[in-house]
Amino acid sequence: MDKVAGRRKSAEHLYPPIDPFDQRMMDVGDGHKVYVEQCGNPHGIPVLVLHGGPGGGCSPAMRRYFDPNTYRVVLFDQRGCGRSRPHACIDNNTTWHLVSDIEAIREALGVSQWAVFGGSWGATLALIYAETHPDRVAHLILRGVFLMTRRELDWFYGGGAGQFYPELWARFCKLIPEEERGDMIAAYHQRLFNGDLVAETQHARAWTAWENALASIETDGPAADSPADYARAFARLENHYFINSGFLGEDDYILKRVERLTGIGGHIVQGRYDLICPPYSAYNLHKAWPKSELQIVTLAGHALSEQGISAQLLRIMDRLRFDPAMRILSGAIG
Template sequence: MDKFPGQKRAAAFLYPPIEPFDQQMLDVGDGHRVYVEQSGNPEGVPVVVLHGGPGGGCSPAMRRYFDPEAFRVILFDQRGCGRSRPHAMIEANTTWHLVADIERIRCALGIQRWAVFGGSWGATLALIYAEAHPESAAFLALRGVFLSTQRELDWFYGGGAAQFWPEQWGRFTSLVPEAERGDMIAAYHRRLFSGDFMVETRFARAWAAWENALASVESDGNPGETPADYARAFARLENHYFVNKGFLDEDGHILRNVGKIGHIPGVIVQGRYDMICPPKSAHDLANGWRAGRLHIVRAAGHALSEPGISQELVRVMQAVGRNRGTYGI
């Protein structure tokens, strides 16, 4: 039974499933090979999709946010996750490696400029990429904004979100000795990189469970057990990035450089009840981004699969497809 009677499922707003017309493993150097796929119309508006995490990987459902007649949809698994290899590898795996990979993919596919579509960590990466390469990004579609600041990490791993989800927080913290609970990211880092595969997997599943439990406004707090391979890549990569503060030169890097993308149009789609990435970050970004527009979805949390989030993202991209000349793509 639906928890919100009368509310459509997200799939009702998406395009039908499609298969890629191109799949390849791109050698990006440093021992990494990145999975890249293309679907839709080879002559359509190019859009690159940046998945969350870090370490989440892309999924077939991500193709369905775009009209396959109007868009050339590029998905890829970031270093160390999904179908990219080596799996769960953190060496030569930083934000700046990923930014370089995005540009390498664009050049390899012969694309001059493209739309950039990303949510959560994907929104973080989209913003950092656009600030580094404003000439390549024609439009930004962002969901569930994460600015990779200490304030946001403190919210999610320092007890802020725990005020709303105390049972789940209790399960997350209970695996760690009380003396270490003042820094949960560091405490989990020690276990996720312990060298003991069983310990790493146990803590990876707990790390993923804490995040998954809070992802949707409809969540009952019991996300189920995450498959071991996925959890290990997701947790290790995410923790690796968070321990290293996103590999950014200063706290607040994105907002301090937002003037570099002031001319790039885009839309932020943000759930009002996002427990993982609360709306303050989206609000702060919108206030500093001259060409950006913020849309708050009233009855939604963080997940891409929230019906209101999916509906708005599809609507945004339909407008981009109809007006490609406006964006020079």
């Protein structure tokens, strides 16, 4: 099955496209404004959607995993990407700024507690937010778990994943002199922030293409070049976060604080053949978090759009509609 056909088949199972009932630009301080939208039922069960990257931005397809009659779906573009401004900006842009932004959005929308839905970096941010504000999170729905550890970064940018796609790894490496290839994150960092827009864009596209090419098991070849603006924001923000180890201060930060999730239920959906975020992290998180359920999707990689991943997430969100602990968030229980 080709990649386009696979995404089309996956989309057939989603809820129909919807438009937001609310869109706003929120001034979160530090010179940043973030784009926020709400979709579905204004009085429904609130669920916050966190996109990946960092730097990926939201897409209309992300609205379609939730019954619009049941859920009040909140999406936002994190600092520096999507429709948020300034674009591709790393100033005052850390994990802790994003956690603060989430709280600002929650307060502005009058939400007391919500479910949080996120994949890849979105799962990382969801976990860190939940550990920081456990009283504000009713449930976590995570996909393609990434725990922001050195082990995971070394796997993807140190040649581990490259053993499965040696020709694509060679394309990613060829822009970097051999003597610098021992630390690809640092080597790309120099070139993504050197002030030369042409060079920055060239390296941003290479960085983005490497990740996109491995996102789905339906991919077998180099990814097409991303639009320059998207690639520059995605690559710069992702690299900025990775070279700073997520601004967490220590390795394995999330698992060391997993007891803070004790009162929070969760679902973890993980592709068996996820080369970007291998199942090892999802499994370790599940073992350490007693209230979590782990579903391994047999023939799936990393992408949200893959049929098995989408189908499992839809089933989870449809089941949660009838969970009394979730329904009470909207006052729907009687």
